[in-house]
Amino acid sequence: MNIQIINGPNLNLLGEREKEIYGNIGMKEYLKILREHFKDFHIDYFQSNIEGELIDKIQETAKVSDGIVLNSGGYTHTSVAIRDAVASVSCPVVEVHISNIFNRESFRHTSLMAPKCKGSIIGFGLDGYRLAIESLRIVHSRES
Amino acid sequence: MNIQIINGPNLNLLGEREKEIYGNIGMKEYLKILREHFKDFHIDYFQSNIEGELIDKIQETAKVSDGIVLNSGGYTHTSVAIRDAVASVSCPVVEVHISNIFNRESFRHTSLMAPKCKGSIIGFGLDGYRLAIESLRIVHSRES
Amino acid sequence: MNIQIINGPNLNLLGEREKEIYGNIGMKEYLKILREHFKDFHIDYFQSNIEGELIDKIQETAKVSDGIVLNSGGYTHTSVAIRDAVASVSCPVVEVHISNIFNRESFRHTSLMAPKCKGSIIGFGLDGYRLAIESLRIVHSRES
């Protein structure tokens, strides 16, 4: 199974800053744990601060992946364009948020992505990525 | 590990009605699958249509469980009282919604429970329960 | 034809209190008039102040009734859970309100039940129940 993780703006700083919100493990380190855990999966990783590059990647990867794990960061609450990209692809997209966004500023309480995703996993820290891949495995087994 | 699943109003009808939204497997049947999957877990199940009985159960079970999986159904969007019960207990509570609530009527887009839960798992059908228990296992291993 | 009348919170006080709003005839007395009027109908009556018991009754009665007359009282404006119960049953549900709810506090101007009911009858005092049963008779004759 091919899985593509797509991380949005400022998520390149994971493990370095605002550790009280996002924890102190970086994505690089966590990717190792993930790949160890899901040995039979091919897990690709992409991060960009640029909205349009995230759209490009979603369009592109949808043709070759079995599932996308998307954390669109700050764009989650404002980007109709990324939402449209998610809506336009046919492979399942699962939304992940590291922090409990419902506990933060009110503009973070809505996700433009959510209605177009297979499902949402929110608040479990980096382990949200693991649960998202798990969910894609289940979705996949249900459908095949 | 002791897990308590608590289901709110109308979830006793799972598998019987509105199958296009909730699927056609009943909770009884799915519980078997869950218990099979998590053999080393003790999984209790409780359902009530009465708001106050859900509060009673949350208060009670919090003393003996290692984690609660809560699907508060229609009360999710209106019950300050259940939210207060969740806030008052110290064992981790994970929120599950079977359908993608962000794709339905606008009054279903907010959850009063979410800010007081460990995390939320939304839109994966009955498999949301499995992911929730999985998440509690991870939370548990992180903390011990 | 089997008809189930379901009355929500505080409607046990009909005829006793706030008579300027609800009139001075009790439900017991009015039921007699109703049964007299609809001699060929079996009319059951249920009242509870507890939200979940109303849900239980709706679920239960839907299997054996030809129509439900629902006055969900104060829960009309707040209960997503009762709405979900109405949505989940297949027998026709007709909503009744004794007073003209559009003439009272603004929070009474919306009904969460209405979109899931066959129809709504509002403002005719206790005679609303009679019109509701009449409407169920017509619905029934149209469909058979």
Place this chain on the structure above:
Amino acid sequence: MNIQIINGPNLNLLGEREKEIYGNIGMKEYLKILREHFKDFHIDYFQSNIEGELIDKIQETAKVSDGIVLNSGGYTHTSVAIRDAVASVSCPVVEVHISNIFNRESFRHTSLMAPKCKGSIIGFGLDGYRLAIESLRIVHSRES
């Protein structure tokens, strides 16, 4: 008993268009059924697409009718002027809506007429007119 039915804009198209919403019986045809059913009633019918003509009719008819059945169509949600006409007459006015307006666009969820009417009957198709006349009969018998 003299009853005046007043239908607002586009209701002249009943039975011809948007049949999935309004059914496929025209008003002419239904009037026959109504007059058959209420043999001891004199039932007048008026339809206009012009807001002010509806006001004229309400003012005029109120002096000679024992009750008005009003379906103000699209003006229901916008016309303070028709509302004022209803408020200014002393004969009882009963509001009818053919479709379940609470199930349609949100701007149809409020009725400017409702607070000034004796009562509202919503969602029963053309049979709403029959229930409305029935309700006027009951109101009349209560008062005399």
Place this chain on the structure above:
Amino acid sequence: MNIQIINGPNLNLLGEREKEIYGNIGMKEYLKILREHFKDFHIDYFQSNIEGELIDKIQETAKVSDGIVLNSGGYTHTSVAIRDAVASVSCPVVEVHISNIFNRESFRHTSLMAPKCKGSIIGFGLDGYRLAIESLRIVHSRES
């Protein structure tokens, strides 16, 4: 000086109904008093319940009048079209409301006409018409 009074919907009922709000003098009677008071003025009167006829009249009269006294009744709060008519004419228009509209339902608290009128006179009963003509006299003397 030529003055045109234009009254909107339901104002033909002045002195007949809802006297606690609008007083018990009819417009006919009051017009006599007005014409007596303003002997050197020619005062025309027009009333219609039809929105478009009010627009027609405003357009028409603006070419021959020195001032318009407009009480657009229930259309005050909803009619962009009458507002546009007022905006399109160059003779001064003064808005009158008989009752204190700020003391009534909240939808009466705004006037679509006001920003396009010379001024507004509100709450003085029928005497508002007298003050309005007075104001037009002053405006006229200022400008000439």
Place this chain on the structure above:
Amino acid sequence: MNIQIINGPNLNLLGEREKEIYGNIGMKEYLKILREHFKDFHIDYFQSNIEGELIDKIQETAKVSDGIVLNSGGYTHTSVAIRDAVASVSCPVVEVHISNIFNRESFRHTSLMAPKCKGSIIGFGLDGYRLAIESLRIVHSRES
């Protein structure tokens, strides 16, 4: 091809007033240009300040026209009734606005007509009518 242009309130004043907004050519003059340009079309013109007459015309003309060009003027933002008329006809309706309504008062930023029209053409002055007829020609050629 038969085209019906329908203009709403105050559009009879085109070319006479508020020229900074609507330009200084009257509709009569522009109709000549239009008919010259679309020689193979039969172009009818109708204007009324009365909401209900616009509804009458839409209903009527829909049976004999191949397309309607509708500029409902000030009713655009308030008339559910005209919207319902547009929704009830099956020939294509194209909405035109002479001025850029998004640049004016905020209550002009929404069109109740738009969701029920084939399309909207906004801000091109009187040339909007030409573009609208052009669009109907294209729609027609696509469908035949």
Place this chain on the structure above:
Amino acid sequence: MNIQIINGPNLNLLGEREKEIYGNIGMKEYLKILREHFKDFHIDYFQSNIEGELIDKIQETAKVSDGIVLNSGGYTHTSVAIRDAVASVSCPVVEVHISNIFNRESFRHTSLMAPKCKGSIIGFGLDGYRLAIESLRIVHSRES
């Protein structure tokens, strides 16, 4: 007849500043015109920038005046306290605004005073004061 004019904040600058809004005649000069015009009236004038002094004056003057003309300036839109003062006195209070407040910033479109005043006169420049005194003369004559 004793009339008290009460002017609120910044109205001491009349005739000096923002002349495009408020005109170029000062209050002193206009008072002379007023007293000339209403020779049989005693007209007192009071201005303060301090909210509480306006309240003091309203309370005080209400015992000795036959009517108050109140222009509460910028406090019109914010002062519940002045409104309460107006509500507490029994002599008639007429509200005046020099400019057309409905044509300015949206926070100027509501008046907390209006519902507690006898009536409102808006947009006639300084002549609003003359119309207000005129209105008090009429009110007085009606009541005596």
Place this chain on the structure above:
Amino acid sequence: MNIQIINGPNLNLLGEREKEIYGNIGMKEYLKILREHFKDFHIDYFQSNIEGELIDKIQETAKVSDGIVLNSGGYTHTSVAIRDAVASVSCPVVEVHISNIFNRESFRHTSLMAPKCKGSIIGFGLDGYRLAIESLRIVHSRES
């Protein structure tokens, strides 16, 4: 004097949890203090997590008590049904909130109960109950 204290959801946990908000004394312990302080009073205590049971108790107790002290907890902000129960009884009801609800989440800033209660006492910790009983003593002495 007979006083009934009615506590709503989660208030059975007083003194056990969220002590930084609710203090560390339990209701049992505080009741002793209260009964000591008001020796000449009979003080009954009732707590339930179930909305409908609170309604039952209010209806019931109103017939035998001289006053009700009501802390409806999380239902305060959502329950039209309890509000209706309070409105339906004639003995005085005083609302108590332990914490300063105006300092917490915004959905706690409004009380559906308040408009139907004799008065509200908010923010004094458990001593609010003492002040409420004190207030009922004063109310009682005023009325007798």
Place this chain on the structure above:
Amino acid sequence: MNIQIINGPNLNLLGEREKEIYGNIGMKEYLKILREHFKDFHIDYFQSNIEGELIDKIQETAKVSDGIVLNSGGYTHTSVAIRDAVASVSCPVVEVHISNIFNRESFRHTSLMAPKCKGSIIGFGLDGYRLAIESLRIVHSRES
């Protein structure tokens, strides 16, 4: 114990006007009753209609009083400045409202003071002041 009562705008009229809302006892008279009741207390009284003088008094008195009883009248709903004064002092401030503000105009339903006060006592008429002093006695005894 030194207690300072601070009353805001229009409260100098207590017992004179709007007696149906505020009762018919003046503050002078009630102060005598209060001082009689709390013999061991020194009770100072201050009233002003001027917002800034209330701020001055709060700042000043906070240095020498053991508690402030504040009824900020109409400023309650609008004055950020008085709120800031309350927030800036360290002696306890208790808010009192004579009438049930939740039963009046909607702009009276929020108090800018409440979140910065020790507690709020609302709706008990002048007896609210007695309960407030009682509450300060309890607060004081708890803390010493």
Place this chain on the structure above:
Amino acid sequence: MNIQIINGPNLNLLGEREKEIYGNIGMKEYLKILREHFKDFHIDYFQSNIEGELIDKIQETAKVSDGIVLNSGGYTHTSVAIRDAVASVSCPVVEVHISNIFNRESFRHTSLMAPKCKGSIIGFGLDGYRLAIESLRIVHSRES
């Protein structure tokens, strides 16, 4: 005449996905038709998913084009930055939307671009581009 078409995010997928909304012809194919139709025009095409690249292109092209046809896709509803770019250029910009945006999610009902564009053409499918170029031709001929 030089025309620049600028397409925003996800419009590279035209003809491939969500064909029920956007039709099944790709932009490449349609460009051929356009160039055929407007033989005397030079038509440039640019598409990017990146907001800032759209801004760059608008700034750049405005110096050499006679008109811009802009479909800013999902950025239409959120991008103040693109709006500012449109506002900053002097060559005419015409807004096109393929689908009827007023018929879709409510966040698509507003366009930040519209007030800064020459005009808007909405709902005609890909033919909107043809109408837009037509409109630019007319604008050009009017101005020269």
Place this chain on the structure above:
Amino acid sequence: MNIQIINGPNLNLLGEREKEIYGNIGMKEYLKILREHFKDFHIDYFQSNIEGELIDKIQETAKVSDGIVLNSGGYTHTSVAIRDAVASVSCPVVEVHISNIFNRESFRHTSLMAPKCKGSIIGFGLDGYRLAIESLRIVHSRES
């Protein structure tokens, strides 16, 4: 150059209270630093808790000052009257806020003063006053 600093309510407490927000230096002390720093300036200082006195000062000082530095404290968010005073003077007014008002309660996020000031300087503690005087120096040099 003559500079007038005007401070609003509660700013007389600077350096004494709520030091975590406003710092621990008093205005007296900081004025010394300012005068030292701007030796060639005459810096006047005025503070009042009374809204109207601030208005008086702004009107007065505008005639003799080259610039006003205004911190209107809690009145910033509510006072239309002070805003009107600022709008009425022609010397430049610069707004200062000591704390970052955008980080505090939501009612502090808007300034009624800002649109009428030359500019705003927010969040730099007492150094905001220094930057404001600096800005007035620059403004002055630009204009001369």
Place this chain on the structure above:
Amino acid sequence: MNIQIINGPNLNLLGEREKEIYGNIGMKEYLKILREHFKDFHIDYFQSNIEGELIDKIQETAKVSDGIVLNSGGYTHTSVAIRDAVASVSCPVVEVHISNIFNRESFRHTSLMAPKCKGSIIGFGLDGYRLAIESLRIVHSRES
């Protein structure tokens, strides 16, 4: 001291377009003036129209600069992602706006950046950059 100026979308057009809003000096020219004025500072300049590049630059520069002057242009009002970048860095960020944003369209009245910046300087034209650097100098001297 190292200072980084970061300018957002369309600010590359400074001095070329919309001069009535932004003035007629370009950034290049003004940078010379700035560097002249702050001779002991190293001032870097960066401009991009691409949201993500601004984020990249903020992250990058924060490691080597002593302060950032940020004018995020049109992204100020919409970009949660840039806000998150500002929140994630530890060097002080000062927000500058050239025009008085509170005097323009209402969507420009809020800044998502402001709560995460050291302070905001708004409305002083290009001199805002000079004041911002001045403020960073003061901040720096306070902290060292």
